[in-house]
Amino acid sequence: MPETIPADSVGLVSPSTLHVDSPLKLDCGRTLSSYDLVYETYGELNADHSNAVLICHALSGDHHAAGYHSMADRKPGWWDTAIGPGKAIDTNRFFVVCPNNLGGCKGSSGPNTLNPETGELYGPDFPIVTVPDWVRSQAVLADKLGIKQWAAVIGGSLGGMQALQWAISLPDRVRHTVIIAAAPKLSAQNIAFNEVARTAIKSDPDFHDGNYMRFNTLPRQGLGLARMLGHITYLSDEAMGQKFGRELRSGAIQYGYDVEFQIESYLRYQSTSFVERFDANTYLLMTKALDYFDPAKEFDDDLTRTVANIEAKALVMSFTSDWRFSPMRSREIVNALLAAGKPVTYAEIEAHQGHDAFLMPIPRYLDIFGTYMQQIAAEVAA
Amino acid sequence: MRLRLDQQIISDWIPDGAKVLDLGCGNGALLNHLQQRNITGYGLEIDNSKFADCIRAGINVLQADLDEGLGQFADQSFDFVILSQTLQAIKRPDFLLREIVRVGKKGIIGFPNFGHWQCRMQLALGGRMPVSKALPNAWFETPNIHLCTIQDFEQLCESHKLTVLNHSIVNHEHKDSLGVRLLPNLFGQVAVYLVQQQNS
Numbered sequence: 001m002p003e004t005i006p007a008d009s010v011g012l013v014s015p016s017t018l019h020v021d022s023p024l025k026l027d028c029g030r031t032l033s034s035y036d037l038v039y040e041t042y043g044e045l046n047a048d049h050s051n052a053v054l055i056c057h058a059l060s061g062d063h064h065a066a067g068y069h070s071m072a073d074r075k076p077g078w079w080d081t082a083i084g085p086g087k088a089i090d091t092n093r094f095f096v097v098c099p100n101n102l103g104g105c106k107g108s109s110g111p112n113t114l115n116p117e118t119g120e121l122y123g124p125d126f127p128i129v130t131v132p133d134w135v136r137s138q139a140v141l142a143d144k145l146g147i148k149q150w151a152a153v154i155g156g157s158l159g160g161m162q163a164l165q166w167a168i169s170l171p172d173r174v175r176h177t178v179i180i181a182a183a184p185k186l187s188a189q190n191i192a193f194n195e196v197a198r199t200a201i202k203s204d205p206d207f208h209d210g211n212y213m214r215f216n217t218l219p220r221q222g223l224g225l226a227r228m229l230g231h232i233t234y235l236s237d238e239a240m241g242q243k244f245g246r247e248l249r250s251g252a253i254q255y256g257y258d259v260e261f262q263i264e265s266y267l268r269y270q271s272t273s274f275v276e277r278f279d280a281n282t283y284l285l286m287t288k289a290l291d292y293f294d295p296a297k298e299f300d301d302d303l304t305r306t307v308a309n310i311e312a313k314a315l316v317m318s319f320t321s322d323w324r325f326s327p328m329r330s331r332e333i334v335n336a337l338l339a340a341g342k343p344v345t346y347a348e349i350e351a352h353q354g355h356d357a358f359l360m361p362i363p364r365y366l367d368i369f370g371t372y373m374q375q376i377a378a379e380v381a382a
Numbered sequence: 383m384r385l386r387l388d389q390q391i392i393s394d395w396i397p398d399g400a401k402v403l404d405l406g407c408g409n410g411a412l413l414n415h416l417q418q419r420n421i422t423g424y425g426l427e428i429d430n431s432k433f434a435d436c437i438r439a440g441i442n443v444l445q446a447d448l449d450e451g452l453g454q455f456a457d458q459s460f461d462f463v464i465l466s467q468t469l470q471a472i473k474r475p476d477f478l479l480r481e482i483v484r485v486g487k488k489g490i491i492g493f494p495n496f497g498h499w500q501c502r503m504q505l506a507l508g509g510r511m512p513v514s515k516a517l518p519n520a521w522f523e524t525p526n527i528h529l530c531t532i533q534d535f536e537q538l539c540e541s542h543k544l545t546v547l548n549h550s551i552v553n554h555e556h557k558d559s560l561g562v563r564l565l566p567n568l569f570g571q572v573a574v575y576l577v578q579q580q581n582s
Contacts (some may be wrong), residue, residue: 013421018548054489059383183430331454334444334454335454338424338454338455339454339456343436343442344424344442344444345436345442345444346443346444346445347430347443347445348430348445364430364431366434367434368430368434368437369436371433371434371438372437374438375437375438375440
């Protein structure tokens with residue numbers, strides 16, 4: 001709980017909801033006749049609407065990227081390290097918009113919201129949405145907010161993939177794309193991890209084919225396991241070693257099967273706290289959106305041709321210890337942009353935190369990121 | 383940002399509007415200077431501590447290890463590929479030189495001349511590895527692992543079938559002295575070469 005709001009925080013914020021009544025045709029072939037998008041904004045939109053930046057969240061993220069909802073909040077929004085007055089994404093200069101993705105579980109239409117056609121919870125019947133679907137829905141939000149072109153579309157991990165997709169799908173609406181700790185598509189290993197997570201959820205007896213809400217229960221065990229596995233892939237061996245090592249909870253080995261090592265206890269905590277705040281159907285949907293992401297597919301698997309129409313300038317960043325989406329994967333994006341002759345800046349940040357590094361206050365990272373954002377602010381006279 | 387002596391020479395050789403790749407671009411001073419003449423391109427740099435400077439200078443900078451070559455770039459995709467004051471720190475200068483003329487229609491290579499008389503004196507009379515303003519590190523800690531003389535470099539170009547289109551050899555005062563003109567390998571401190579692949 002913040003006793004006082006820090007000076008470099010956006011402060012107390014509250015989400016808004018955009019209700020859209022025009023239908024959205026999805027990649028899967030189905031159509032959402034109407035839908036809600038929940039989003040937060042920080043900073044002020046300038047007179048010519050040129051200073052807006054879109055923040056795209058990752059798998060388990062949401063619209064609450066910065067600041068606090070109340071003085072009772074234990075933690076600020078998920079990217080408070082980067083968003084705020086004077087921070088890398090400077091809310092004194094930019095109008096920051098962060099929506100909850102369609103299919104999410106924090107207010108935007110998704111498995112845990114009501115299907116307007118039936119009046120019942122969507123549950124597992126919510127259509128699988130893709131990264132291009134998200135871009136389409138976010139473009140509707142941009143229209144409603146009067147934003148013709150984003151000064152930047154920014155994201156890490158799955159959010160970075162959205163930032164790339166935005167630049168590909170709607171080239172004239174993106175001035176800069178900032179792609180952090182991402183990949184141009186998932187590897188077989190990435191998909192394999194997602195499948196283990198999905199199997200954990202689906203094999204939980206409380207899953208009920210996704211209809212757990214009807215049975216007034218939650219697939220806690222399965223979703224918790226999925227989170228534990230995911231969490232291991234977000235950290236590096238080194239980061240885990242530094243944080244926990246082989247430390248024991250009680251100081252001595254018990255020769256039993258209960259939680260003994262601190263890392264076990266930490267994973268259990270991650271698992272139980274996640275189950276309280278996240279929906280299992282959304283988790284399944286988000287991992288599918290990740291698996292399906294492959295913008296080069298419709299360009300004969302030629303990533304250079306895929307990015308050929310991009311008009312945005314790109315900043316791509318990766319982290320040395322990230323093995324989920326390693327620097328090599330970011331370089332695939334960079335090399336395609338280079339081959340297409342696009343302006344791109346690429347930094348490989350020395351960090352031991354693994355994939356999660358993109359959320360961390362790493363000075364070199366935030367310095368490069370912030371300097372790039374200042375250049376954008378100068379360009380759009382924010 | 384002020385240009386170093388060799389960078390000024392390089393800048394003079396590049397026509398307006400050219401497309402360039404600057405290997406080991408540091409804080410981006412050269413590219414920033416060139417951009418004012420509508421010369422565009424990318425800078426490669428292994429150390430990202432100066433990336434914020436590069437971004438402020440408005441240049442596209444990419445983190446890359448030159449020892450791995452330039453595999454990310456297509457053949458003849460730049461008008462000029464520049465390597466200034468970095469050749470001596472490369473693991474395989476011959477390999478990088480081939481990469482430079484593969485990716486660039488022309489290559490510009492600037493390096494400190496290890497054949498300068500002061501270097502020779504330190505080794506011949508002092509019996510110690512030379513330390514100078516251009517090469518300030520002791521032998522055991524220097525990043526400059528492949529030092530060469532002007533003659534060495536010309537021989538490398540010849541053996542790799544590179545045509546030397548232009549070269550400039552000067553001392554640190556940028557003075558075109560009689561000594562430098564007559565005996566460049568003895569009196570020149572900084573050498574800059576403009577090369578291209580034969581038959582290209």
